[in-house]
Amino acid sequence: QKNSCVLPEDLKNFYLMTDGFQMTWSVKTDDTPMPLGSMVINSVSKLCRLGGASMYTLPSAPTLADLEDDTDEEGNGDKPEKPHFDSRSLIFELDPCNGNGKVCLVYKHAEPVVSPDTEIWFLDRALYWHFLTKTFTAYYRLLITHLGLPQWQYAFTSYGVSPQAKQWFNMYKPITINTALLSEEADSFVNKLDPNKVFKSKNKTPVLKKKQPLQPPGSQKSHTSMTSAKTSSLAGNSSKK
Helix, strand or coil, rough: CCCCCCCCHHHHHHHHHCCCCEEECCCCEEEEEEEEEEECCCCCCCEEECCCCCCCCCCCCEEHHCCCCCCCCCCCCCCCCCCCCCCEEEEEEEEEEHHEEEEEECEEECCCCCCCCEEEEEEECCCEEEEEECCHHHHHHHHCCCCCCCCCHHHHHCCCCCHHHHHHHHHCCCHHHHHHHHCCCCCCCCCCCCHHHHHCCCCCCCCCCCCCCCCCCHHHHHHHHHHHHHHHHHHHHHHHC
């Protein structure tokens, strides 16, 4: 009501379920937990508007609108039109990004009436805009997919993440940080399975039967004589019956 705008339906449903979201996770190095990932969606009370107000308390101090670079190309080709810090756009901070920039909910057409169409943009520390997604739902999926790794939003900029952040990406999200390689070589991250090798019939080695040890000749004769004696005794018993 204060800014005469309506939240997009997906973001409104999110705030009806929970007033903001924050999740952090750590890695253990030398048995010491070190905070690494951070996923944040500001609460409604912290959904602050950017631009308009001065960044400093000094009189006649510059505002974000004064610092805006007007030389940026606007909507050339397939590039979307960038937000403005003046009255042409309404910008609200969704995620402070631990000081590495700001993820913002942007109403790009605020004059003469605020348009309900919104987009999610990333504002880096040099005050350059980078488009992320057209809807909050798509951004939320990106946030979860990138695990809240440090500076993950810079993967959507022309200069990319820092070397230190890239090391974390290579450890926890190797496919995400190598998207260029993935687009060039579609099979580079695909497990290649050759069914001819996997299901190849193996030649079974014949099992050699152990030969029984040969008995001495004397023992064979005694065994034969005992067998014949038993046979004759059985025959005698049958004749008596």
